[in-house]
Amino acid sequence: MNSTTNTLQIFIQAPDLQTPIQTLTLTLNSTIHSLKQSILSKLTQTPKPQINCYLTHNGRVLSDSAAVKLAGIQNLATVTLNFRLSGGGGDGGATGAESRDCYLNMYADKKPDKVDPNEQRLSKWLNCALSNEPLKRPIVVDSLGNVFNKQALVEALLGKKVPKAFGYIKGLKDMVPVELDPIPGSDSDVKFQCPVTGLEFNGKYKFYALKGCGHVLSAKALKEIKSSTCHVCRKEFMEDDKIVINGSEDEVVKLRERMESEKLQLRERKVKKVKNVESGVGDEVVKVSRTKRAGDLKGTKVSGKIETKGVDGSKANGKEVKRFKAGDMAPPNANKEVYASIFTSSRKSEFKETYSCRSLPLGRN
Structure with a gap:
């Protein structure tokens, strides 16, 4: 910049015109509008009258009314000439x-x-x-990690209005009561946290519910403090006791497979228990219906062997079969025969019993 003449020299570029960069000398007192006119006059290949254009410097649009000395243009700076698109059809406007x-x-x-x-x-x-109501105690989770208000779920079960998506929930046995730790100073029915790490229960972090005690802990707490007991109540738990809450699709698939496997094992245990009771395996008492007479024998095949069951002290598979006798359970200082008569009418009497009471036979009054 020349301090005596108060002028500066700038570089001019016009990308839309594809012209080489040119130089221009101007005074600091001139306006951006006059600078623009000087640039248009210098670019002789550009039509001069009523050209819609503007100047930019360092990516900033220069106002036509501003002075050059206030526009932040320094000596040997570069000013860019830009052209605005004109309307009139073909520019996305109305065509009529x-x-x-x-x-x-x-x-x-x-x-x-x-x-x-x-x-x-x-x-x-x-x-x-x-x-879809805010969570409020009591709160339960199902085997797939979905969270429910217990009251809403029980009412749906009683009214048989459980959606098909939750059709695997048949009763209270399919619910796991959980304890969510409220954030201090907040609404305890809305905001919860991990009782160990303090991470908020809002979906940003993974949480697990423990079947045994029902406490809800973050995955970070279970990972950093490795233990086979709950960090809150110190109750033992296994890996299968952890239910991931609102897990991903892959995690839900694994939970569903675990749920089906547990139901299948439960059915197998029930069938096995019924078979054991019917066959009298071990030291279990053989149950015989009241309509069978004493001394009746029945052959039952168990594990490829014939087992003989009796009701009068006979042996079954070489073991004594114990028969229940009411007299053996008589209290101290009580007559066994009198006590046994309360439960059986096998003792013969010369009198006939009435329909209402055994102690008032006909013919005594």
Whole structure:
């Protein structure tokens, strides 16, 4: 910059015109508008009258009314000449072919509001999976890690209004009561946290529910403090006792396989128990119906052997079969025969019993 003449020299570029960079000398007192006119005059190949253009410096648009000395243009700076697009068709405006109904129909159907993923995530963790109401005690989870208000789920079961998606829930045995630790100073029915790490129960972190005690702990707590006991109540638990809450698709598939496996094992145990009772395996007392006479024998095949069951002290598979006698259970200082008569009418009497009482035979009054 020349301090005596108060002038500066700048570089001019016009990318839209594909012209080489040129230089221009101007005074600090001139305006951006006069600078723009000087640039248009210097670029002789550009039509001069009424050209819609503007100047930029360092990516900033320069106002036509501003002075050069206030626009932040330094000596040997570069100023860019840009051109605005003109309308009049072909630029996305109206062509005259559209009708008024076209614009009315455009706004006739209301577009669905976009769902905020954060709100959707919070709703899944802070609301009941069945009623969509805020979680409030008592709270339960199912075998797949869904969280429910117990009252809403029980009412749906009683009214037979459980959705098909939760059809595997048949009763209280399919629910695991859980204890969610509330955040101090907040609404205890809405915000919860991990009692060990303090991580908020909001879907950003993975949480597990323990079947045995029902405490809900973050995955971080179970990972950093490795133990086979609950960090809150010190109750023992195994890996299969952990239920991941609102898990991913792969985690839900694993939980579903575990649930089906447990149901199958439970059915097998029930069938095995019934068979054991019917066959009298071990030291179990053989149950014989009252209609069978004493001394009746029945052959039952157990594990490829014939087992003989009796009711009068006979042997079954070489073991004594014990028969229940009411007299053996008589209290101290009581007559066994009198005590046994309370439970059986096998003792013969010369009198006939009435329909109402055994102690008032006919013919005594």
